[in-house]
Amino acid sequence: MVKLSVHNHIRKLRFDRDEMTQQQLAEKVGVTRQTIVAIEKGNYSPSLELAFRIALVFGSPLEEVFYIELPEA
Template structure:
């Protein structure tokens, strides 16, 4: 999953620490999300979108992993 958290923070002149405080996580969680090393829960995703006053689709974009399950499985 890709995200625009870093871009949105810059647009709102917000630090990682400030965002972390507003959504109830650690700064390290924000860092991990910005580096695409952590995919947040749906609840956290919505909290982040709410802080920036945008829809969740404006923050996160799902990209299927090349090594992940194919869309015809299931």
């Protein structure tokens, strides 16, 4: 089975939204700032529920916030 690499545009979206801090985003979605840091760095893949909550904060579809890179065949 191929391991998928999940990436995101959270950092860019935060800055596009009046330079929202990681702490502000964390408070809006109900997690710690450290969780947001780990997600942004790609060290942690959020649950589906958390991914949707993050997308809702930005008013963006899920696929505009998170994306995968498929390995080359």
